[in-house]
Amino acid sequence: MDDNRYRPGRNHTSKTAPVVPPIYQTTTFELDDSSYEDIQGTGGLHATWYSRFNNPTVDAAAAEVARLHDARHSLMTSSGMAAIATTLLTLLRSGDVLLASRQVYGDTDDLLNRDLPRLGINVVRIDAFDVDAWTEAVEQHHPAVLYGETMSNPQLRLLDLPALSRLARSADARLVVDNTFATPYCARPLQLGADVVVESATKFLAGHSDVIAGAITTDDLELHEEIQRRLITLGGCLDPHAAFLAWRGMRTFGVRMAESCRAAAALAAMMADEVGVEHVRHPSRPDHPDAGPVVDVVMPGAKGAMVALVVEGGDERVLALLRGLRVAVEATSLGGVETLASVPFNSSHFNMTAEQRLESGIPPGLLRLSVGLEGEQALVEDLRQALASSVPA
Ligand SMILES: Cc1ncc(COP(=O)(O)O)c(C=O)c1O
Numbered sequence: 225m226d227d228n229r230y231r232p233g234r235n236h237t238s239k240t241a242p243v244v245p246p247i248y249q250t251t252t253f254e255l256d257d258s259s260y261e262d263i264q265g266t267g268g269l270h271a272t273w274y275s276r277f278n279n280p281t282v283d284a285a286a287a288e289v290a291r292l293h294d295a296r297h298s299l300m301t302s303s304g305m306a307a308i309a310t311t312l313l314t315l316l317r318s319g320d321v322l323l324a325s326r327q328v329y330g331d332t333d334d335l336l337n338r339d340l341p342r343l344g345i346n347v348v349r350i351d352a353f354d355v356d357a358w359t360e361a362v363e364q365h366h367p368a369v370l371y372g373e374t375m376s377n378p379q380l381r382l383l384d385l386p387a388l389s390r391l392a393r394s395a396d397a398r399l400v401v402d403n404t405f406a407t408p409y410c411a412r413p414l415q416l417g418a419d420v421v422v423e424s425a426t427k428f429l430a431g432h433s434d435v436i437a438g439a440i441t442t443d444d445l446e447l448h449e450e451i452q453r454r455l456i457t458l459g460g461c462l463d464p465h466a467a468f469l470a471w472r473g474m475r476t477f478g479v480r481m482a483e484s485c486r487a488a489a490a491l492a493a494m495m496a497d498e499v500g501v502e503h504v505r506h507p508s509r510p511d512h513p514d515a516g517p518v519v520d521v522v523m524p525g526a527k528g529a530m531v532a533l534v535v536e537g538g539d540e541r542v543l544a545l546l547r548g549l550r551v552a553v554e555a556t557s558l559g560g561v562e563t564l565a566s567v568p569f570n571s572s573h574f575n576m577t578a579e580q581r582l583e584s585g586i587p588p589g590l591l592r593l594s595v596g597l598e599g600e601q602a603l604v605e606d607l608r609q610a611l612a613s614s615v616p617a
Contacts, residue, residue: 389417
């Protein structure tokens with residue numbers, strides 16, 4: 225990997241080079257003869273001339289994402305959805321088939337079900353965790369792109385990335401993976417054969433619940449430039465101020481993730497035999513459905529900061545539990561320094577029927593936790609008191 229970390233000495237020549245990237249709060253840059261050469265030579269892709277194309281603060285954030293993935297190229301986008309939409313609209317044309325996991329984030333689901341078909345893209349959905357089903361569907365549909373989430377929401381199941389990348393290669397298709405839940409701290413899909421990684425940087429990457437941003441990462445220069453061209457015309461660029469917040473958040477990414485993943489695994493172990501809890505799901509648990517080769521290869525180290533608990537008494541009880549929490553915050557989203565708790569049936573997966581949720585592995589009573597930095601002891605005590613206060617009278 226190129227060492228593309230932001231370095232004041234490298235990015236500035238003055239003796240007052242700042243240690244952190246300045247916020248280039250400017251839409252446009254003064255031009256000289258060499259700028260025109262850059263613009264004409266690269267179609268503007270590598271020229272610093274207009275902030276929808278390039279901006280040094282945004283570039284510093286993109287370099288940080290690339291570094292975290294040990295990858296060659298990253299682009300920052302205005303949101304995770306902009307990263308996903310821009311990538312898929314680059315790789316797919318009318319008449320192409322997109323073979324996509326059934327278990328994806330709600331707005332991605334809408335993009336796949338509603339928006340892409342309107343453009344003549346044929347979207348075929350598939351159970352993400354059944355490699356035989358992917359194999360059959362690839363033979364039957366000859367897709368241009370395979371799409372899934374490294375770790376699914378909220379089942380916390382893992383894609384068999386080595387198997388899917390072999391399949392994509394054999395079919396001359398591209399493998400695109402949303403790595404938001406897993407994060408590059410736990411999983412680096414490019415190294416397991418994915419072509420492009422898309423992420424909501426809003427979550428663990430930026431890490432402070434204060435900025436909406438996305439990222440697109442690849443080792444393939446041609447693909448990177450094709451996606452960048454589309455990002456320029458579709459307009460999903462990141463604002464420099466937001467890029468600064470994302471950059472700053474990423475400076476503590478490793479230490480935040482180490483602590484949150486450790487606390488998540490400890491919490492999952494402590495809650496596994498708790499009265500009132502039917503089941504605890506975390507990739508560190510021996511009873512995780514992908515325990516063994518898939519977990520060991522896809523998440524070889526830390527196992528992520530998301531935990532799912534299934535509470536006895538279904539959705540009514542889990543709602544009461546949610547209202548009783550005093551440390552964890554009842555809110556959608558994930559990846560902040562504060563622990564966030566939500567229930568899929570009334571937030572991320574409200575648009576599904578109870579049957580559809582069950583089919584996709586979301587039973588009644590499922591509580592999703594994004595573990596922050598409070599420590600497992602405080603969180604377990606909070607969950608215990610909220611469980612106790614949620615027992616129906
Ligand atoms: C897995 C996943 N992908 C993508 C997104 C979209 O990200 P953003 O809200 O930054 O557009 C989300 C948002 O929750 C998500 O959970």
